[in-house]
Amino acid sequence: MSATSARPSPAAQPSGSAFILKKALISALVALVLFSLMIGIRTEAGPQGGLIYWTRFGDLAALVGTVFGGSIIVELLRQWWGPVDKDSIVPKPVQSAFSFAGRWLAPALLVFTFLVPVIFYNQRYILDLSILVLTYVMLGWGLNVVVGLAGLLDLGYVAFYAVGAYSYALLATNFGLSFWVCLPLAGILAAFWGVLLGFPVLRLRGDYLAIVTLAFGEIIRLVIINWQSLTGGPNGVSGIPRPTMFGIPLTPGDDGLAAKLGIEFSPTHRLVFLFYLILAMALLTNWVTIRLRRLPIGRAWEALREDEVACRALGINTTTTKLTAFATGAMFGGFAGAFFATRQGFISPESFTFQESALVLAIVVLGGMGSQLGVALAALCMIGGFELFRGLDQYRMLVFGMAMVLLMIWRPRGLVGHRAPTVFLERNQAISSDLVKEGHG
Amino acid sequence: MSGDHILTVDRLMMRFGGIVAVNELSFTAERRKITALIGPNGAGKTTVFNCITGFYRPSGGAIRLVHDDGRMIQLERLNDFRISKQAKVARTFQNIRLFPGMTALENLMVAQHNALMRASGLTVLGLLGLPSWREAEKRAIDLARTWLDRVGLLDRADDAAGNLPYGDQRRLEIARAMCTEPALLCLDEPAAGLNARESGGLNELLLSIRNEQGTSILLIEHDMSVVMEISDHVVVMDYGVKIAEGTPQAVRDDPKVIAAYLGADEEEAIAVMESGT
Amino acid sequence: MDYFAQQLINGLVLGSIYGLIAIGYTMVYGIVGMINFAHGDIFMIGGFIALISFLVLVSLGLTAIPLILLIVLLVSMAITALYGWTIERIAYRPLRHSFRLAPMLSAIGMSFVLTNFSQVSQGARVKPVPPIITGGYTLHEGSQGFAVQLSNIQIMVVLATIVVLALFTWLVSRTRLGRDMRACEQDQTMAALLGVDVDRTISMTFVIGAALAAVAGMMYLLYYGLVDFFMGFVAGIKAFTAAVLGGIGSLPGAMLGGLAIGLIETFWSAYFSVEYKDVAAFSILIVVLIFMPTGLLGRPEVEKV
Numbered sequence A: 001m002s003a004t005s006a007r008p009s010p011a012a013q014p015s016g017s018a019f020i021l022k023k024a025l026i027s028a029l030v031a032l033v034l035f036s037l038m039i040g041i042r043t044e045a046g047p048q049g050g051l052i053y054w055t056r057f058g059d060l061a062a063l064v065g066t067v068f069g070g071s072i073i074v075e076l077l078r079q080w081w082g083p084v085d086k087d088s089i090v091p092k093p094v095q096s097a098f099s100f101a102g103r104w105l106a107p108a109l110l111v112f113t114f115l116v117p118v119i120f121y122n123q124r125y126i127l128d129l130s131i132l133v134l135t136y137v138m139l140g141w142g143l144n145v146v147v148g149l150a151g152l153l154d155l156g157y158v159a160f161y162a163v164g165a166y167s168y169a170l171l172a173t174n175f176g177l178s179f180w181v182c183l184p185l186a187g188i189l190a191a192f193w194g195v196l197l198g199f200p201v202l203r204l205r206g207d208y209l210a211i212v213t214l215a216f217g218e219i220i221r222l223v224i225i226n227w228q229s230l231t232g233g234p235n236g237v238s239g240i241p242r243p244t245m246f247g248i249p250l251t252p253g254d255d256g257l258a259a260k261l262g263i264e265f266s267p268t269h270r271l272v273f274l275f276y277l278i279l280a281m282a283l284l285t286n287w288v289t290i291r292l293r294r295l296p297i298g299r300a301w302e303a304l305r306e307d308e309v310a311c312r313a314l315g316i317n318t319t320t321t322k323l324t325a326f327a328t329g330a331m332f333g334g335f336a337g338a339f340f341a342t343r344q345g346f347i348s349p350e351s352f353t354f355q356e357s358a359l360v361l362a363i364v365v366l367g368g369m370g371s372q373l374g375v376a377l378a379a380l381c382m383i384g385g386f387e388l389f390r391g392l393d394q395y396r397m398l399v400f401g402m403a404m405v406l407l408m409i410w411r412p413r414g415l416v417g418h419r420a421p422t423v424f425l426e427r428n429q430a431i432s433s434d435l436v437k438e439g440h441g
Numbered sequence B: 001m002s003g004d005h006i007l008t009v010d011r012l013m014m015r016f017g018g019i020v021a022v023n024e025l026s027f028t029a030e031r032r033k034i035t036a037l038i039g040p041n042g043a044g045k046t047t048v049f050n051c052i053t054g055f056y057r058p059s060g061g062a063i064r065l066v067h068d069d070g071r072m073i074q075l076e077r078l079n080d081f082r083i084s085k086q087a088k089v090a091r092t093f094q095n096i097r098l099f100p101g102m103t104a105l106e107n108l109m110v111a112q113h114n115a116l117m118r119a120s121g122l123t124v125l126g127l128l129g130l131p132s133w134r135e136a137e138k139r140a141i142d143l144a145r146t147w148l149d150r151v152g153l154l155d156r157a158d159d160a161a162g163n164l165p166y167g168d169q170r171r172l173e174i175a176r177a178m179c180t181e182p183a184l185l186c187l188d189e190p191a192a193g194l195n196a197r198e199s200g201g202l203n204e205l206l207l208s209i210r211n212e213q214g215t216s217i218l219l220i221e222h223d224m225s226v227v228m229e230i231s232d233h234v235v236v237m238d239y240g241v242k243i244a245e246g247t248p249q250a251v252r253d254d255p256k257v258i259a260a261y262l263g264a265d266e267e268e269a270i271a272v273m274e275s276g277t
Numbered sequence C: 001m002d003y004f005a006q007q008l009i010n011g012l013v014l015g016s017i018y019g020l021i022a023i024g025y026t027m028v029y030g031i032v033g034m035i036n037f038a039h040g041d042i043f044m045i046g047g048f049i050a051l052i053s054f055l056v057l058v059s060l061g062l063t064a065i066p067l068i069l070l071i072v073l074l075v076s077m078a079i080t081a082l083y084g085w086t087i088e089r090i091a092y093r094p095l096r097h098s099f100r101l102a103p104m105l106s107a108i109g110m111s112f113v114l115t116n117f118s119q120v121s122q123g124a125r126v127k128p129v130p131p132i133i134t135g136g137y138t139l140h141e142g143s144q145g146f147a148v149q150l151s152n153i154q155i156m157v158v159l160a161t162i163v164v165l166a167l168f169t170w171l172v173s174r175t176r177l178g179r180d181m182r183a184c185e186q187d188q189t190m191a192a193l194l195g196v197d198v199d200r201t202i203s204m205t206f207v208i209g210a211a212l213a214a215v216a217g218m219m220y221l222l223y224y225g226l227v228d229f230f231m232g233f234v235a236g237i238k239a240f241t242a243a244v245l246g247g248i249g250s251l252p253g254a255m256l257g258g259l260a261i262g263l264i265e266t267f268w269s270a271y272f273s274v275e276y277k278d279v280a281a282f283s284i285l286i287v288v289l290i291f292m293p294t295g296l297l298g299r300p301e302v303e304k305v
């Protein structure tokens, strides 16, 4: 859809308190109708099986009142700010300060990440959370190859994550293979599935590809649920061996690492080990991706995202190029899956739902498609933010969904709004993401 | 007429549903010459290009390409990327198709994809950063630099292609096509939207490509000053059929051509011309 | 044979529900070119509103079932349509001219919001309703004691679908709104220049899509006798699959795709295994798309270069 803007300029918006009041009243009225039945009346299965209900008109009134007040405030803020023009709103010095910060942000973040286990050694919760964030950073970087670089929309990325996790879990529990043998296998198997799916479907364009990948993700999940003899079905696989430090287990026993080093055993050791393991894996993903971008294959991915027809005219085999992007992304997903399995010690299909795919996709898009730093920041924001909402209990997903909507409206192009060139003659200058295309596939 | 023909189009047919966009069209393009394909809007010129470069599969007819070494390739049997890769035919597009979010230099690097893919050992050697790969990459950058220089865009090498002015984009697209080191270069209205000075520069560029690289050029153009000045041979088509061909001079004076452009009957055009002289 | 006929009936009924939801996907896709991921949840909201309004009407002392059903239908269509309108207004309109993935993620976010909204406001437990429309006909008494049944509720679902579709077809092909919608589908800028109110037309698209989803939600409630907050997800992706299978953007395609998915699911459960019915539906989608890259009735994409 290439429609250009056809709406009146924002300058023509009326103002004045009467206008604000009218708008707020309409909002409140809409809210009243929307919430009248859903909030005003609560249903529940009664003790005899029938349905009972009771009213909550107080809640309804409070909510409608909130909408009324809220929309007045929003409207006032909007007028106070004036028409928002994204480019002019940031003055030049601030922009250069940003770019300065941008240059130092990545190294600073990296150093800090390395120090996390030192700083937070005694805070299990923070270590656990960091491991989770890093897992998503890795997943985000993996999907970034497919969506951000090659411009292929993959809504079923979690399938490869699942393949990786189950590959390790089943190989380890059935054949006793060690983590370090299974890790490459998990990646290869995931890539293999990526090729298997990609080969027939990658010539589909746009949203057809999206639905096929989504369907594939669901197929994998449903097969895992139903193939009970192999996967344990909904009960999952438990007793997945923990990783060893190249053969030395991180256990309190005599052959454990602590005993060998002559230090006292602490379960934190394993956590720290897992932390550095996923950090290394994520950094490897990042390194490979950065390397690939500067190789012909990576440039071809980006060219594919920019203009597929032109690629064909230049003799680029678009099918194999897409396939390699798909397989590379899948492989990283598989690695991450194997890590997930060994970290949890237990996996079940519940961890591999569409929500997971959506979350990783949101990380990539929010990061600013194609930007490695952006993806890392977005993973930190999304997963960290999601943890912050933990206190909200049942409202967590509600807030999370709203945050997703607001973030997209705030920064549709993502946090990092530019693309770094892969090669330059004189000046290494970033390209505004307004020029960068998003692909059709 | 068995001259040294690089391209022979033989009774080419292209139908879209009921529309016959190209009808039994035959013509040849000589090696190391500039052949122009002209005709009024909707004559089917771009469609011919799309058939030659594998974007459309012709409904009938044959397209033969003979390389310098005598190797003959039937283009209608190859499809999309293989035409550029194996038959060494490069093209530009009527509505410019650059990679707007990539720099001018990157655009030219992408064009060398197949050569670089080989040099990077299908990525493996490149990933390891082997010296042979670095060497190849340096050579590729040099080739790109040469072409940027020749189209006068060296100082804009690191700018996003989408940020370049229109005329620069047209030239960059030609440079990109040349970076694939083609035997036949197909240009779809390269002078469209250029001012007089720019199109003068374009003439020189195309002549130098013909003379120095020895690349054969097939050119679609509406700008008669370009066509008259640089082409060696002109093919005129209208409603999908060839209505005339010959030297620029001969074609210009052909009443059928004038009629086609004026949209009038042949007799009327002759009458117009005679009354004019 | 009897067994087959029975499955055919069941499949068509299920397919009707999917088709009604699929139309919402396809309409929005046709006009704004985005996958409205929240549409499945709109369907779920429609089911909930039907349930609640039904309860309220019954407890107000109404006894005439046809009257109750009519009011429930209108109320749930109206309120659900307002949901569609609001969502477009809040989550999609600001991103109308933005790049392709932003509105899609906004839609995914909105879908999370709606799912959780109804979980929080109505609780996580399944809400059962006693059968409201009972009875039916035995079409054919089989030899082995198997009878082909056509229940009243099945008749009602199919009839309602036909009536709604007829109305909808009339709306799209005969009214000014329909003409505006088709104009926007072709070229929004041009439509705007010719005096079509694009914003309003897009809003109306969401409103109509949501109203159809509400009909589907109510039918689901009556047919299966339950609703829960999570039913939007599964039904949503099935209906979306149906829309794509039929050729997204094509209205008859959506209905055809819906019926196809309904039939595949039913027959697969009947003859092979219930567990793998969704796998079968999705696999057939993939296979169809491999051979018909734009679905059953979708226009083939011509690439002009």
Ligand SMILES: Nc1ncnc2c1ncn2[C@@H]1O[C@H](COP(=O)(O)OP(=O)(O)OP(=O)(O)O)[C@@H](O)[C@H]1O
Pocket (backbone or CB within 6 Å): B016, B019, B021, B039, B040, B041, B042, B043, B044, B045, B046, B047, B048, B094, C302, C303, C304
């Ligand atoms: N993919 C297609 N599908 C249907 N018709 C097509 C297609 N491509 C071209 N045509 C038709 O073929 C005819 C020739 O078009 P073509 O683009 O080749 O003309 P042209 O000579 O390049 O014109 P111009 O000078 O305007 O570029 C036109 O009538 C056009 O509508």
Ligand SMILES: [Mg+2]
Pocket (backbone or CB within 6 Å): B045, B046, B047, B094
């Ligand atoms: Mg043309």
